[in-house]
Amino acid sequence: MRLEPNNLPIKYLGRALSAVLVLSVLVFLLSADAFTYSLGEHVSDQLENSYRCLLVFPFLLGMGYYLFHERPGVKLVYSLAIELYFFVMIPHKVILHIVILHFGTRLAMPLLYICLGSSFDMLAFIALYAWALSNLPPQRQIM
Numbered sequence: 048m049r050l051e052p053n054n055l056p057i058k059y060l061g062r063a064l065s066a067v068l069v070l071s072v073l074v075f076l077l078s079a080d081a082f083t084y085s086l087g088e089h090v091s092d093q094l095e096n097s098y099r100c101l102l103v104f105p106f107l108l109g110m111g112y113y114l115f116h117e118r119p120g121v122k123l124v125y126s127l128a129i130e131l132y133f134f135v136m137i138p139h140k141v142i143l144h145i146v147i148l149h150f151g152t153r154l155a156m157p158l159l160y161i162c163l164g165s166s167f168d169m170l171a172f173i174a175l176y177a178w179a180l181s182n183l184p185p186q187r188q189i190m
Contacts, residue, residue: 064158064161064162067157067158067161068154068157068158070157071154071156071157071158072154075154084153084156086145086148086149086153089144089148089156089159090141090144090145093140093141093144093164094137094141096164096165096168097133097137097140097141097165097168098137100133100165100168100169100172101130101133101134101137104129104130104133104172105126105130107172107176108126108129108176111176112125112126112176112179112180115180115183115186116183116184116186116187117183117184125179125182126179128175128179129172129175129176129179132171132175133168133171133172136171137168140163140167143163144159144163147159
């Protein structure tokens with residue numbers, strides 16, 4: 048697949064995800080018992096990991112975002128917006144996992160873990176944290 052140089056990250060991401068899928072197929076062919084992980088266990092683990100992240104995010108906000116100079120009400124609004132996003136997104140993400148695995152194949156589980164698992168939650172948190180920081184007023188340096 049030929050891509051322009053500015054699209055190389057997409058090419059590498061596609062290759063990495065394809066490698067994960069090929070490894071899943073090889074493991075399944077060599078040992079079908081390796082995929083004894085049920086849909087219920089997968090969903091339970093996804094919910095548990097996502098809600099653990101949800102409990103850690105306020106601590107991370109307190110360690111970083113709350114150190115900046117801004118009115119406490121504004122900080123609270125941004126924090127609640129970030130938490131509300133995850134309260135809404137987590138159940139929808141898990142429903143998407145259920146639909147994909149129910150109508151698809153269990154071979155998609157590793158890809159779902161990588162693309163829509165806890166790593167996705169952390170990347171979404173980083174993006175929302177950056178959004179909150181970008182809306183801060185200019186900070187004065189205190190020496």
